[in-house]
Amino acid sequence: MYKAKSKSIIIALLIFMFVVSLLSSAQTPPEKFLGHRVGEDRQLADYNQIKAYFELLAKESPRLKLVNIGKTTLGKDMIMAVITDEENMKNLDHYREVARKLRLARGLSEDQARQLAREGKTILLITCSLHSTEIAASQMSMELAYDLVTGRAFFDVNAALKDVIVLLVPTINPDGHQMVVEWYRKYVGTKYEGSNMPWLYHPYAGHDNNRDFFMFNLAETRAVTKVLYHDWFPQIHIDEHQMGSNGARLFVPPFMDPPLPNVHPLLWRSVNLCGINMAYDLQKHGYKGVVHGRSYTGWWIGACDDTSWLHNVVGLLSEAASVRVASPIYIELTEVPKEYYEKRMDFIDPWPGGWWRLRDIVDYELTLSKSLVKTAWLHREDFLFNSYLMARQSIEIREKNQPFAFVISKEQADPLTALKMIEILQFGGIEVHQATKDFIADGRYYPAGSFVVLLAQPYKAYAWALLEKQKYPDLRQYPGGPPIPPYDNAAWTLPLQMGVRCDQIDKPFEVPLQKVEKVEYPKSSVPDSGYLGLDPRLNASYAVAFALLKGKAEGWRTKAAIKTADGTLPAGTFVFKNSPDTRRVLENVLQKWPVPVKGLADVSGLELAAVKFPRIAIYQSWRGNMDEGWTRYMLDDLGITYTILHNNDFKPGKKGAEKKVNLKSKFDVVIFASENVDIIKSGRPGQRSEYARFFRAGSTPPEYEGGIEKEGIEALKTFVEEGGMLITLNQACELATRELGAPARNALSGVDRTKFFCPTSILRLKVENTTPLGYGFDEEAAAVFSGSLAFDTWTPPLDWDRKVVAYYPEDNILLSGWLLGEDYLKRKSAVVDVKLKKGHIALIGIRTQHRAQSHGTYKFLLNALFYPQGI
Numbered sequence: 001m002y003k004a005k006s007k008s009i010i011i012a013l014l015i016f017m018f019v020v021s022l023l024s025s026a027q028t029p030p031e032k033f034l035g036h037r038v039g040e041d042r043q044l045a046d047y048n049q050i051k052a053y054f055e056l057l058a059k060e061s062p063r064l065k066l067v068n069i070g071k072t073t074l075g076k077d078m079i080m081a082v083i084t085d086e087e088n089m090k091n092l093d094h095y096r097e098v099a100r101k102l103r104l105a106r107g108l109s110e111d112q113a114r115q116l117a118r119e120g121k122t123i124l125l126i127t128c129s130l131h132s133t134e135i136a137a138s139q140m141s142m143e144l145a146y147d148l149v150t151g152r153a154f155f156d157v158n159a160a161l162k163d164v165i166v167l168l169v170p171t172i173n174p175d176g177h178q179m180v181v182e183w184y185r186k187y188v189g190t191k192y193e194g195s196n197m198p199w200l201y202h203p204y205a206g207h208d209n210n211r212d213f214f215m216f217n218l219a220e221t222r223a224v225t226k227v228l229y230h231d232w233f234p235q236i237h238i239d240e241h242q243m244g245s246n247g248a249r250l251f252v253p254p255f256m257d258p259p260l261p262n263v264h265p266l267l268w269r270s271v272n273l274c275g276i277n278m279a280y281d282l283q284k285h286g287y288k289g290v291v292h293g294r295s296y297t298g299w300w301i302g303a304c305d306d307t308s309w310l311h312n313v314v315g316l317l318s319e320a321a322s323v324r325v326a327s328p329i330y331i332e333l334t335e336v337p338k339e340y341y342e343k344r345m346d347f348i349d350p351w352p353g354g355w356w357r358l359r360d361i362v363d364y365e366l367t368l369s370k371s372l373v374k375t376a377w378l379h380r381e382d383f384l385f386n387s388y389l390m391a392r393q394s395i396e397i398r399e400k401n402q403p404f405a406f407v408i409s410k411e412q413a414d415p416l417t418a419l420k421m422i423e424i425l426q427f428g429g430i431e432v433h434q435a436t437k438d439f440i441a442d443g444r445y446y447p448a449g450s451f452v453v454l455l456a457q458p459y460k461a462y463a464w465a466l467l468e469k470q471k472y473p474d475l476r477q478y479p480g481g482p483p484i485p486p487y488d489n490a491a492w493t494l495p496l497q498m499g500v501r502c503d504q505i506d507k508p509f510e511v512p513l514q515k516v517e518k519v520e521y522p523k524s525s526v527p528d529s530g531y532l533g534l535d536p537r538l539n540a541s542y543a544v545a546f547a548l549l550k551g552k553a554e555g556w557r558t559k560a561a562i563k564t565a566d567g568t569l570p571a572g573t574f575v576f577k578n579s580p581d582t583r584r585v586l587e588n589v590l591q592k593w594p595v596p597v598k599g600l601a602d603v604s605g606l607e608l609a610a611v612k613f614p615r616i617a618i619y620q621s622w623r624g625n626m627d628e629g630w631t632r633y634m635l636d637d638l639g640i641t642y643t644i645l646h647n648n649d650f651k652p653g654k655k656g657a658e659k660k661v662n663l664k665s666k667f668d669v670v671i672f673a674s675e676n677v678d679i680i681k682s683g684r685p686g687q688r689s690e691y692a693r694f695f696r697a698g699s700t701p702p703e704y705e706g707g708i709e710k711e712g713i714e715a716l717k718t719f720v721e722e723g724g725m726l727i728t729l730n731q732a733c734e735l736a737t738r739e740l741g742a743p744a745r746n747a748l749s750g751v752d753r754t755k756f757f758c759p760t761s762i763l764r765l766k767v768e769n770t771t772p773l774g775y776g777f778d779e780e781a782a783a784v785f786s787g788s789l790a791f792d793t794w795t796p797p798l799d800w801d802r803k804v805v806a807y808y809p810e811d812n813i814l815l816s817g818w819l820l821g822e823d824y825l826k827r828k829s830a831v832v833d834v835k836l837k838k839g840h841i842a843l844i845g846i847r848t849q850h851r852a853q854s855h856g857t858y859k860f861l862l863n864a865l866f867y868p869q870g871i
Contacts, residue, residue, distance in 0.1 A: 039359030070223030105391035132176030134242035176201035194324025198622035249289030259298035289351030472818035489760035491817030499856020527599030536776030572775020609868030650712030674730030743796035761817025789845035790828035
């Protein structure tokens with residue numbers, strides 16, 4: 001009987017192995033589909049091929065389901081592969097619901113949570129190639145998917161997939177991926193092989209697409225955020241990137257100092273657990289040069305991986321050493337920096353130099369990804385229960401120095417921007433309530449309708465970090481030495497950036513509250529009066545004004561504040577004649593921008609200056625300028641149209657043409673986004689520029705070399721003299737001060753970093769709000785300072801004039817972030833209105849539209865677009 005039973009078991013096992021083998025052989029490997037091995041030198045799969053491969057694998061394997069998570073900026077489908085055991089695949093909605101209940105914790109006892117943790121599956125999200133030139137992970141994703149569905153791994157992956165649901169996004173930026181592959185293929189085998197594209201690899205953001213994960217401007221960001229915090233609720237998330245070529249071969253967590261204090265300690269321990277396990281498995285398989293605890297900090301930068309920390313998700317980052325897209329590189333041992341060829345406890349097995357290929361990156365990433373699947377499997381119940389535990393403690397435990405709430409008053413200078421901020425908070429998963437009665441909190445009065453963000457909520461860390469003012473620690477290379485800069489920003493405080501009044505409330509208070517499920521915008525109508533007024537304090541008023549001027553409406557701006565039937569409107573108020581055409585435009589545009597339209601019966605006693613439809617141009621260099629991309633995003637978002645100008649547009653054309661380009665005949669406004677002035681002028685950074693070490697002459701095709709040159713400078717000066725408006729943003733201001741002779745200089749130029757240092761932070765400005773560039777501002781504003789300027793001005797020669805519009809006060813300049821050397825900013829100018837003959841130059845020496853986040857200072861740029869005539 002025993003022998004018969006054993007024989008039956010053996011037969012069953014043989015049948016099972018045959019079936020598994022048959023199923024495995026039925027899956028098409030990526031190398032067969034592509035015609036080359038994944039990661040082969042100079043071979044790349046474009047997005048269409050990757051998508052087609054995943055579609056094929058989904059047909060061939062019951063372990064893989066392909067879902068569409070959204071559309072890209074250019075309209076492509078964003079795909080995500082769900083990979084798990086066949087039985088789990090039948091119950092995905094159930095496991096998503098388990099994950100949601102544990103993540104939010106409300107209504108669950110500890111016993112119920114433990115039962116759900118036993119019952120649930122670990123959900124692991126792997127996102128690849130957000131930065132499109134960091135392309136290896138997108139290629140690797142095909143092989144990873146194949147290996148998982150066919151059971152190829154260094155552990156029992158079949159058993160693991162019974163307990164783990166893998167969500168695999170081949171690329172978060174399909175548009176950029178397609179651009180990069182097409183550019184690379186075009187120049188393979190030429191001297192330009194592996195060169196950078198001369199434009200951004202995201203239509204708006206380029207590399208900054210990984211700084212949008214609290215603002216949600218981009219379509220791709222919103223798609224991934226829905227996966228993370230609305231639809232799938234993964235407990236673990238890794239975002240796979242690439243870095244420079246000469247140091248470590250791979251970074252995995254733990255992260256380096258400083259940690260963001262709002263993050264739950266258990267979250268950091270979980271991050272370290274996953275990171276060390278990845279490093280262990282990489283070492284076990286012979287992969288050298290793996291580092292942790294360097295370069296990448298535990299300070300939040302609004303990125304894809306680190307925003308997860310603030311939602312109690314184990315957010316991980318990997319950074320592999322890069323090649324030239326898909327072309328191999330050779331690194332001499334002498335070219336490896338000292339800190340990366342000596343053994344240290346955080347870098348225990350240095351890489352000796354040599355050839356480094358795309359396939360090497362694929363191998364490292366395959367191993368770390370599989371290691372993470374293994375860790376998710378082995379610690380399944382812990383990850384699930386910890387998700388609940390961190391959320392419950394966020395709700396129940398009030399930490400040291402934790403505010404009770406943040407209150408966004410109903411009374412706002414720009415109420416529509418305040419409502420937009422509420423929507424942003426909600427999309428990130430923050431619970432927002434609205435007071436149904438007037439109330440007092442911390443001695444301040446708030447009217448009914450004010451919004452309240454209680455910190456006793458599952459995503460406390462996220463709400464707290466977004467709404468508080470940051471204080472970045474003063475880290476130095478040695479006592480009294482140079483500061484250790486943050487990886488990116490030192491501050492991001494959303495209300496300050498958006499110009500929204502938001503108060504931190506420390507003491508508990510009571511008021512009837514109603515949870516806000518959806519933000520309700522006010523309705524707007526057109527009064528029956530001879531003239532109409534639009535409040536310049538609202539950013540949306542400029543969108544409405546543009547639509548009206550485009551529709552041929554007759555418009556003005558007031559030179560002083562005016563009284564209306566229900567209050568006062570400030571200097572710079574838009575005034576339009578109320579004609580049938582005006583009403584037609586308003587009936588349409590107010591649906592999107594419901595600004596209050598004020599009726600004005602008589603304007604004969606008002607000081608008015610005409611404003612006309614602005615013909616706008618934006619300069620776009622061939623160096624892929626992110627600030628230029630965000631400028632376009634801001635204008636597109638407001639419905640303001642423009643023309644893009646390149647270098648040749650500033651130069652005379654064929655022989656016999658005019659000696660100088662007549663910009664004024666085509667445009668009223670020309671915008672230069674923040675960019676190194678030497679790049680603008682010549683296409684290459686100056687020797688002292690921080691960008692000089694990245695520049696390689698002759699690395700791009702000749703049609704993309706150069707700048708606007710001397711002819712462009714002369715054309716711009718003539719443009720201004722003839723009445724044009726030249727807008728220079730942040731670093732581009734030196735185009736005006738250095739090349740055009742504007743009566744201002746950067747007072748920070750040449751100041752040593754030990755004396756002045758201000759990494760991306762938020763500073764206080766005083767604003768002259770009765771002058772055109774300052775219209776619509778309060779007397780103070782919060783401005784983003786990032787590589788910014790502080791101007792000294794002086795009495796100019798004939799033909800020139802200047803008006804200081806915004807300047808730094810004498811004390812308490814820092815609002816959020818890190819500032820060393822405040823004295824260097826005292827009473828220095830940040831925004832200057834320069835006049836040259838008939839025209840103007842707007843020197844805006846701050847990040848006025850920083851990553852389309854700083855709505856509170858948009859108006860410096862917008863006022864320059866709608867500058868009243870005759871002033």
